Amino acid sequence: MNSYKKDKNEEAIKELKAIFKKYKIYPKKRYSQSFLINPILIEWHLKFADLNSDDFVLEIGAGIGILTLSLVQKVKKVIAIEIDKTLIKVLKNRLASYKNVELIQSDILEIDKSLFKDKKVISNPPYNISSPLLFKLFKTKYKMAILTLQKEFAERLIAKPNSKAYGRISVNSYLYADIELLKIVPNTFFYPTPKVDSALVKILPKSNNTQILNVKFYNELVITLFSQKNKVLEKVLKGFLKKRINESKIQKIISNISCSRNRIRELTPEQIVELSNRLYQKLSRT
Incomplete structure (x- = not known):
């Protein structure tokens, strides 16, 4: 980091600590709290979200309102979610002059998915909820999302079959x-400084997503498969099916699966959906 950037960061950290002192707060590890200190990331959020005065925005993990303060000046309404009740007090104070913001003290994972409907989700969410947050997001009718995620996690979202990062979240994504993946975000953009870098990602709902006959069955299958992703599909399926049908019928079902000799990590998302649908249909008839 050059001396100018270092000075800017130190200045931002000093201002942040002054806010901590004023409100008698501190970063809580249990909430995976790191606070934004570099305004460049705010500029990126605003640019890639393509905000206008008619937009409704959902922010997850509003913290002390560093991003929120920029969002409320650009859009019709911001709904800011913050789990930490001590930070809600800070947000109420810092956003008191804005009428187009609604603060909700809650865990985003517990909030009804209807809140996401037609919203642009713009956030620097805590790392520790990234996976369940994305699985929830995919089930909602959100408009689009611009999120800062741990770099390694973001790479898993776009990972291809037979790559090291490929897994359950890659398939569902x-x-x-x-x-x-829009930008790499250095860990120095936050305080306390995380151990790893982040990535800014843009997420759009896929309108023509592949038809899954039974989502519950599909989820159970995918969890089983990717808990053993380096094994051959045939071996994993035997264990999966043994809990559901008579062992004498298992081999007949597996023999009709063309990719049964492939390793799990080699299967494409389309193959996995096709496998789920075929198995579900066969098991429904037994």
């Missing part, structure tokens, strides 16, 4: 959304 491909099926339910179009995802673009």
Whole structure:
């Protein structure tokens, strides 16, 4: 980091600590709290979200309102979610002059998915909820999302079959959304400084997502498959099916699966959906 950037960061950290002192707050590890100190990330959020005065925005993990303060000046309404009740007090104070913001003290994972409907989700969410947050997002009718995520996690979202990062979240991301990695975000953009870098991603709902006959069955299958992703499909399926049908019928079902000799990590999302649908239909008839 050059001396100018270092000075700017130190200045931002000093201002942040002054806010901590004023409100008698501190970063809480249990909430995975790191606060934004570099305004460049705010500029990126606003640019890639293409905001206008008619937009409704949902912000997850509003913190002390660093991003929120910019959002409320650009859009019709911001709904800011913050789990930490001590930070809600800070937000109420810092956003008191704005009438187009609604503060909700809650866990986003517990909030009804209807809140996402027709919203642009713009956030720097805590790392520790990234996976369940994305699975929830995919089930909602959100408009689009611009999120700062841990870099490694963001790479898993767009990972291809047979790559090291390919997994359950990669499959679901491909099926339910179009995802673009926009920017790498250095860990120095936050305080306390995280151990790893982040990435800014754009997420759009996929309108023509592949038809899954039974989502519950599909989810159970995918969890089983990717808990053993380096194994051959045939072996994993035997264990999966043994809990559901008579063992004498298992081999007949597997023999009709063309990719049964492939390793799990080699299967494309389309193959996995096709496998789920075929198995569900066969098991429904037994």
